[in-house]
Amino acid sequence: MKYISTRGNVTDIGFIDSVMMGLANDGGLLVPEKIPQIPEEKLQAMSKLSYQELAYEIISYYVDGEIPENDLKDLIQKSYATFRHPEVTPVQKVKDNMFVLELFHGPTFAFKDVALQFLGNLYSYIAKKTGETINILGATSGDTGASAIEGVRGKEGIRICILHPHGRVSKVQELQMTTVNDETVLNLAIKGTFDDGQRIIKEIFADLEFKNKYHLRAINSINFARILAQTVYYFYAYFQVAKETGAKTVNFSVPTGNFGDIFAGFLAKKMGLPVGKLIVATNENNILERFIEEGVYQPGEFHSTYSPSMDIQVASNFERYLYYLLGENPKAVSDLMKQFKTEGKIVVGEELLGQVKEDYAAYGVSGKECLQTIKSYYGESGYLLDPHTSCGVAAFEQRNHTGEVCVTLSTAHPAKFNESIALCDIEQEYPEQIHQLFDRPQYLEVVEADNEEISQKLEEHFRSTSVSI
Numbered sequence: 001m002k003y004i005s006t007r008g009n010v011t012d013i014g015f016i017d018s019v020m021m022g023l024a025n026d027g028g029l030l031v032p033e034k035i036p037q038i039p040e041e042k043l044q045a046m047s048k049l050s051y052q053e054l055a056y057e058i059i060s061y062y063v064d065g066e067i068p069e070n071d072l073k074d075l076i077q078k079s080y081a082t083f084r085h086p087e088v089t090p091v092q093k094v095k096d097n098m099f100v101l102e103l104f105h106g107p108t109f110a111f112k113d114v115a116l117q118f119l120g121n122l123y124s125y126i127a128k129k130t131g132e133t134i135n136i137l138g139a140t141s142g143d144t145g146a147s148a149i150e151g152v153r154g155k156e157g158i159r160i161c162i163l164h165p166h167g168r169v170s171k172v173q174e175l176q177m178t179t180v181n182d183e184t185v186l187n188l189a190i191k192g193t194f195d196d197g198q199r200i201i202k203e204i205f206a207d208l209e210f211k212n213k214y215h216l217r218a219i220n221s222i223n224f225a226r227i228l229a230q231t232v233y234y235f236y237a238y239f240q241v242a243k244e245t246g247a248k249t250v251n252f253s254v255p256t257g258n259f260g261d262i263f264a265g266f267l268a269k270k271m272g273l274p275v276g277k278l279i280v281a282t283n284e285n286n287i288l289e290r291f292i293e294e295g296v297y298q299p300g301e302f303h304s305t306y307s308p309s310m311d312i313q314v315a316s317n318f319e320r321y322l323y324y325l326l327g328e329n330p331k332a333v334s335d336l337m338k339q340f341k342t343e344g345k346i347v348v349g350e351e352l353l354g355q356v357k358e359d360y361a362a363y364g365v366s367g368k369e370c371l372q373t374i375k376s377y378y379g380e381s382g383y384l385l386d387p388h389t390s391c392g393v394a395a396f397e398q399r400n401h402t403g404e405v406c407v408t409l410s411t412a413h414p415a416k417f418n419e420s421i422a423l424c425d426i427e428q429e430y431p432e433q434i435h436q437l438f439d440r441p442q443y444l445e446v447v448e449a450d451n452e453e454i455s456q457k458l459e460e461h462f463r464s465t466s467v468s469i
């Protein structure tokens with residue numbers, strides 16, 4: 001299996017090199033040269049596997065022998081041994097035809113752990129094999145940061161720096177990131193939004209001299225390994241729900257911001273999993289909803305919402321989808337991305353829009369609707385949704401066709417977002433791991449959303465902290 005850039009100027013690199021490159025050196029995103037197709041009989045056999053066994057089968061297609069079988073199996077076992085649920089990502093029936101896929105049983109109570117426990121262990125494995133220090137640079141709207149830090153903290157040969165938008169993450173998210181007292185971890189709270197953070201890290205990664213000098217690595221969904229590990233739970237959920245309902249195809253409603261999670265579902269479908277509609281659930285930051293409805297991809301006004309992790313305008317993985325929408329034509333992607341940079345928007349014609357609507361449905365959830373959905377589901381079934389999952393459920397209510405079976409991805413535990421839950425007049429108890437955070441000192445620096453200042457902070461961090469392998 002080889003990997004190529006959506007913009008065409010990186011070709012023919014293997015799995016480990018793709019992990020290490022993160023953002024493609026031409027500014028695009030890496031994708032597999034050819035998506036593996038899983039035959040029907042193999043899907044049948046996969047439906048009987050445990051989560052870890054399934055993860056091994058799926059990830060193996062993409063690793064393609066670059067990691068010996070037993071090493072890869074160990075990496076997977078280690079990654080999911082930290083989860084509190086034996087099934088890793090269990091599925092709960094919440095009402096007729098609607099299942100919730102609980103992705104929050106990992107160490108930081110968000111879906112990011114599913115991929116970042118794996119990527120953290122993978123980086124540590126690569127550092128040990130190659131003797132190379134790994135310096136991670138990431139941006140977060142709240143969940144990736146905590147999960148990435150948890151995935152690598154204490155691992156030899158790894159430093160990490162995370163940018164988060166100052167004052168725009170929930171209290172628990174901030175505490176999870178900033179209470180880690182470890183000199184290899186640097187938290188920079190930027191005066192700006194997640195979009196500023198993501199733009200800055202992409203610009204720093206694009207400075208290849210700086211990237212190579214400091215061995216900079218990505219943990220965001222910029223890194224294809226993140227998407228890959230997230231693909232596994234679509235298979236797992238599909239198998240559980242198909243067994244229970246007899247459904248042949250299953251829809252997925254996905255709380256969406258950076259488009260990574262739903263792109264993992266798109267990839268699963270392209271591999272042969274019988275996925276029906278992929279429902280893009282956004283909050284008021286609804287650029288993706290507008291694209292799917294009207295064919296115009298253009299950032300709008302930024303809103304701070306009850307689902308802050310989805311407060312994203314420019315969705316990184318949209319470029320990966322464009323690549324497939326445009327018939328795997330890197331020149332066309334490159335031209336459109338240039339146009340986006342200069343004109344601030346991408347417009348697709350009727351024919352392509354028809355294809356988009358075949359692939360996706362979309363619904364932008366208002367703040368009022370988000371809270372109302374939390375209240376009504378709690379009242380009717382006693383099931384407490386976090387505000388991101390609530391957007392997914394509200395989109396299911398609006399866009400799933402009657403009689404079709406749908407899985408809504410539950411991307412976080414409600415305890416991470418008590419600010420929103422309290423507005424629903426619901427009292428929740430914090431899990432002990434979260435409760436403990438409130439007594440700890442915090443370590444962070446507030447900085448301008450400025451490339452130079454952040455690059456300097458990074459250089460100081462690398463100079464002043466030593467890591468052994």
Ligand SMILES: Cc1ncc(COP(=O)(O)O)c(C=O)c1O
Binds near residue numbers: 412
């Ligand atoms: C809790 C939660 N839900 C949903 C999302 C959106 O996922 P994606 O960015 O992969 O679209 C995020 C952030 O990524 C998140 O943290």
Ligand SMILES: N[C@@H](CCOP(=O)(O)O)C(=O)O
Binds near residue numbers: 145
């Ligand atoms: N919502 C995310 C934003 C970054 O997404 P990623 O999947 O690219 O890491 C977050 O919580 O940080």
